[in-house]
Amino acid sequence: xxVLGVDPGLTRCGVGVVEGVAGRQLTMAGVGVIRTPAEAxxxxxxxxxxxxxxxxxxxxxxxxxxxxxxxxxxxxRTVMGTAQASAVAMLCAARRGLPVAxxxxxxxKAAVTGSGRAEKAQVGAMVTRVLRLAAPPKPAxxxxxxxxxxxxxxxxxxxxxxxxAAARHSSSAPRTPHRNRTxxxxxxxx
Amino acid sequence: xxVLGVDPGLTRCGVGVVEGVAGRQLTMAGVGVIRTPAEAxxxxxxxxxxxxxxxxxxxxxxxxxxxxxxxxxxxxRTVMGTAQASAVAMLCAARRGLPVAxxxxxxxKAAVTGSGRAEKAQVGAMVTRVLRLAAPPKPAxxxxxxxxxxxxxxxxxxxxxxxxAAARHSSSAPRTPHRNRTxxxxxxxx
Numbered sequence: 001x002x003v004l005g006v007d008p009g010l011t012r013c014g015v016g017v018v019e020g021v022a023g024r025q026l027t028m029a030g031v032g033v034i035r036t037p038a039e040a041x042x043x044x045x046x047x048x049x050x051x052x053x054x055x056x057x058x059x060x061x062x063x064x065x066x067x068x069x070x071x072x073x074x075x076x077r078t079v080m081g082t083a084q085a086s087a088v089a090m091l092c093a094a095r096r097g098l099p100v101a102x103x104x105x106x107x108x109k110a111a112v113t114g115s116g117r118a119e120k121a122q123v124g125a126m127v128t129r130v131l132r133l134a135a136p137p138k139p140a141x142x143x144x145x146x147x148x149x150x151x152x153x154x155x156x157x158x159x160x161x162x163x164x165a166a167a168r169h170s171s172s173a174p175r176t177p178h179r180n181r182t183x184x185x186x187x188x189x190x
Numbered sequence: 191x192x193v194l195g196v197d198p199g200l201t202r203c204g205v206g207v208v209e210g211v212a213g214r215q216l217t218m219a220g221v222g223v224i225r226t227p228a229e230a231x232x233x234x235x236x237x238x239x240x241x242x243x244x245x246x247x248x249x250x251x252x253x254x255x256x257x258x259x260x261x262x263x264x265x266x267r268t269v270m271g272t273a274q275a276s277a278v279a280m281l282c283a284a285r286r287g288l289p290v291a292x293x294x295x296x297x298x299k300a301a302v303t304g305s306g307r308a309e310k311a312q313v314g315a316m317v318t319r320v321l322r323l324a325a326p327p328k329p330a331x332x333x334x335x336x337x338x339x340x341x342x343x344x345x346x347x348x349x350x351x352x353x354x355a356a357a358r359h360s361s362s363a364p365r366t367p368h369r370n371r372t373x374x375x376x377x378x379x380x
Contacts, residue, residue: 041284041290042280043280043281043283043284043290044284046277046280046281046284047281047284047285050281050285070270080260080273083270083273083274083277084273084274084276084277084280085277086274087236087273087274087275087277087278088277088278088281090232090233090236090274091233091236091237091240091278091281093233094231094233094234094236094237095237095240100231100233
């Protein structure tokens with residue numbers, strides 16, 4: 001399975017592609033950051049992010065896209081830009097018919113480090129170890145994008161089993177494909 | 191001047207096209223609402239909004255797009271959807287090289303009714319009168335989209351004069367075209 005992780009942001013949008021399946025060695029297919037100039041207008045910055053993401057999707061052809069879920073509780077000044085960049089990421093993926101999964105920062109930290117409250121450096125160190133990289137990817141947005149992709153691959157199978165079990169105990173067949181289920185999860189459920 | 195006003199929303203995205211110049215009779219070229227099913231996933235809803243907006247841009251060929259500025263202070267549950275829909279609107283416009291202006295709800299109300307605290311019904315009534323419509327456009331999102339377009343046309347010339355005056359008193363020429371100026375305005379300034 002090849003997953004593109006996207007850590008959305010207007011100034012720096014982290015992107016990372018991870019390949020593999022849960023329980024086996026994962027490999028990094030690519031990592032980077034899409035940057036847009038702070039002095040540019042938001043609409044133009046969104047166009048640059050769209051172009052950047054389209055290139056990554058075109059080159060790496062992922063089977064799924066994992067985007068960090070944005071919360072409004074955080075910094076009010078930056079949350080709008082993050083929400084806008086994540087909207088572009090979701091749009092680019094869905095336009096290609098790719099499943100989109102949203103994972104909260106704590107879900108990603110918990111999946112990668114074992115603790116939902118892990119520090120940035122800890123996430124970077126675990127990403128480095130899991131993907132057998134020479135050094136932690138920089139900036140942090142790039143490492144976070146890889147962590148999102150890892151989280152998506154690792155959470156996938158267990159998640160699918162849970163959903164299948166739920167479906168067996170339900171009278172009706174599940175109406176929604178994998179991405180929908182993932183996206184409907186509330187952070188509080190886990 | 192032909193302006194497409196967009197009142198962003200995931201469930202109902204109001205769109206309205208107004209033609210004319212400030213000081214003359216304005217005419218409505220079209221009004222409508224792009225709807226997406228609440229049970230659909232956000233990425234798919236954004237794709238539907240993009241398709242809808244592309245149709246409006248393709249058919250009406252506006253020279254500018256006016257989008258309601260989203261604030262995070264409002265309802266936290268709905269603000270993310272509004273921010274995401276507005277991101278798609280900005281993206282669609284900027285991709286075509288169209289200038290994008292963001293106007294706050296109070297700027298729109300003030301421009302159209304004379305009061306920044308006008309009620310929805312008052313805005314609808316003024317839009318009906320200004321555009322000489324038979325009845326107020328429904329739903330309110332459609333009327334709001336027309337109000338945005340009217341606001342953009344009416345604020346334009348005065349706004350330009352202000353900017354030109356400011357430029358004359360400044361040592362350097364203004365670096366940004368019209369849309370940038372409009373977008374940099376803070377709601378608190380006016």
